[in-house]
Amino acid sequence: MIRLFVGLELPAKLRERLAGLGAGIEGVRWVDEENLHLTLRFIGEVDEAQAEDIVEALDRVQVPPFRIVLDGLGTFGAGVRLRAVWVAVQPSPPLEALHRKIERAVVRAGLPAEGRRFVPHVTLARLGSVAAREKLGPFIAYNAGFRSRPIRVSSFTLFQSFLTGEGADYVAVERFDLALEEA
Numbered sequence: 001m002i003r004l005f006v007g008l009e010l011p012a013k014l015r016e017r018l019a020g021l022g023a024g025i026e027g028v029r030w031v032d033e034e035n036l037h038l039t040l041r042f043i044g045e046v047d048e049a050q051a052e053d054i055v056e057a058l059d060r061v062q063v064p065p066f067r068i069v070l071d072g073l074g075t076f077g078a079g080v081r082l083r084a085v086w087v088a089v090q091p092s093p094p095l096e097a098l099h100r101k102i103e104r105a106v107v108r109a110g111l112p113a114e115g116r117r118f119v120p121h122v123t124l125a126r127l128g129s130v131a132a133r134e135k136l137g138p139f140i141a142y143n144a145g146f147r148s149r150p151i152r153v154s155s156f157t158l159f160q161s162f163l164t165g166e167g168a169d170y171v172a173v174e175r176f177d178l179a180l181e182e183a
């Protein structure tokens with residue numbers, strides 16, 4: 001079985017900047033610079049045949065290229081239940097449209113529909129120790145004003161996720177270009 005998800009790759013300079021935000025704060029599982037991404041659809045474990053159907057369906061997804069802006073910080077969970085810290089995305093109808101089409105494509109390929117609301121985000125850190133949680137409040141306050149330049153989205157990516165003891169590693173298995181004109 002292979003563990004897959006669909007997402008956006010981020011420009012190297014932006015990943016470098018994002019990775020720099022948490023430098024110096026220990027006890028937190030920071031996402032490695034090369035792994036920073038925006039998840040559009042988590043797929044999970046599938047077999048080869050399913051993976052091929054998914055690729056075929058994703059290949060038909062088409063929206064014009066667009067831009068997104070990362071803006072502000074958010075969390076999953078709060079207080080003692082804080083699980084993850086992430087950078088938010090400015091509301092983006094084109095991103096929503098891409099997400100919707102990808103969702104339809106993977107359902108067409110035979111996957112169960114995602115029941116949860118789409119919260120576009122770039123995860124920076126997952127929680128490690130309790131002590132680390134206390135350091136994240138100030139970190140979030142300090143970086144609340146984070147904002148990226150407009151990021152051009154001209155493709156999306158099918159990633160394979162390799163879970164290791166020390167966090168996951170993601171490998172791009174297929175890139176899908178967004179074209180200005182419908183082919």
Ligand code: ATP
Nearest residue numbers: 003005038039041042123126161162163164167168
């Ligand atoms: P780990 O699970 O070891 O903490 P990870 O979450 O980075 O590592 P995966 O579980 O393979 O690795 O997840 C890949 C991507 O999909 C990550 O961006 C993760 O946040 C996201 N993701 C994982 N599970 C779900 C889910 N059920 N719904 C939405 N997104 C998910």
Ligand code: MG
Nearest residue numbers: 042161163168
């Ligand atoms: Mg996970």
